[in-house]
Amino acid sequence: xxxxxxxxxxxxxxxxxxxxxxxxxxxxxxxxxxxxxxxxxxxxxxxxxxxxxxxxxxxxxxxxxxxxxxxxxxxxxxxxxxxxxxxxxxxxxxxxxxxxxxxxxxxxxxxxxxxxxxxxxxxxxxxxxxxxxxxxxxxxxxxxxxxxxxxxxxxxxxxxxxxxxxxxxxxxxxxxxxxxxxxxxxxxxxxxxxxxxxxxxxxxxxxxxxxxxxxxxxxxxxxxxxxxxxxxxxxxxxxxxxxxxxxxxx
Numbered sequence: 087x088x089x090x091x092x093x094x095x096x097x098x099x100x101x102x103x104x105x106x107x108x109x110x111x112x113x114x115x116x117x118x119x120x121x122x123x124x125x126x127x128x129x130x131x132x133x134x135x136x137x138x139x140x141x142x143x144x145x146x147x148x149x150x151x152x153x154x155x156x157x158x159x160x161x162x163x164x165x166x167x168x169x170x171x172x173x174x175x176x177x178x179x180x181x182x183x184x185x186x187x188x189x190x191x192x193x194x195x196x197x198x199x200x201x202x203x204x205x206x207x208x209x210x211x212x213x214x215x216x217x218x219x220x221x222x223x224x225x226x227x228x229x230x231x232x233x234x235x236x237x238x239x240x241x242x243x244x245x246x247x248x249x250x251x252x253x254x255x256x257x258x259x260x261x262x263x264x265x266x267x268x269x270x271x272x273x274x275x276x277x278x279x280x281x282x283x284x285x286x287x288x289x290x291x292x293x294x295x296x297x298x299x300x301x302x303x304x305x306x307x308x309x310x311x312x313x314x315x316x317x318x319x320x321x322x323x324x325x326x327x328x329x330x331x332x333x334x335x336x
Contacts, residue, residue, distance in 0.1 A: 142295045147327070150292060154331040157245075157281055162252035163274050169255060170216075170267040174200055174209045177261035181206065200264065216272050223276055241284040248277035293324045 175198055180187040182195040189198035189209075199206040251274035258267050293299060299320060306316035 139291065139295050141297055141300055142292055147292070147296065150288070150327075151331045154285060155333070157278075157285065162256055163248070163278055166252065166255045166267070166271040166274050167213075169258065170264065170271040171209065171213060173258065173261050173264035173267045174212060177264045178209055212268065216268055220272055220276050220279070238284075238288070241281060241288075244277045244280045244284070248274060248281055251277060289324075289327070293327050294320070296323060296327070299323050 175189055178189050178198040178200040179185050180189055180191070180194050181197050181199045188194065198209045200209060200212060202212065251270045255267060255270040255274065258270070294303075302311075302316060302319045302323065305311050306313065311319070
C-alpha cells in the first residue's frame, strides 16, 4: 500500500530525496560574545571568553590580594551591631515599670522596649527587623555583580560608603542616638556584604587573564598541551590566587 503511494507521488522508494538544502549559519556579535546559530533555530555554539581582555598586571594582582585581606570585617564594622544594641538597650525602658525606668536596674523584669512607630517594640525585635531588611537587600542587588563591567565602579562606591558608615558609628555616644546607630549598622553591613559580592565577581575575569594563565591558554590552543593538562594548570593558577588573597583570613 505504501509502495503504491510512493509510486503515485512520483518518488522512487529506492532513491533518496535531494531537495533538502541546509540552512546557512548566521554569526552575531552580542556584547563580545560570538553566537553561531541557524537563522531559524536555537543556539548552536556560545563562546563566553573575550580574548580582547587586557593582561592583569602585577600591581593589579597585588591590589586584589591586599583589598581582600583588608576587607575582612574586623574593625568598627564588627562592633557596630554591639554598639547599636547597647545604645538601644540603654535608651529603652522596662515596660512593666513604665517610661523612665532602666532596663538594667537590679529589679528590672528582663524586658526592654524602645519607642517605635507611635508605640513600643522590644529591642530584640528591632534588631531582627534590621537584619531582615539587610537580608532582603542582599537577595536583590547581589546578582548585579555578574553583569556588565560597571561592577568595579560599584565596588569602589560601596567601599567608600562602608568606610564612612564604620567611622561614623564611632562618633555615637548618646543612647538617644540609637536610631542613627541602627541606620549606620545596616548601611555598614549592607555595603560590606556588597563589597564581598562584587569583589568575588571579579575573580573569574582576573584569574583567566594573568600572564601565566594566558601562556597556559596559548599552549593549549597551539596543541602543545592536552585539555586535561590545560584544565589542571588553570585550576592551579586559580587556587594560587585564591590562597594568597585569603591568607589574612586564616
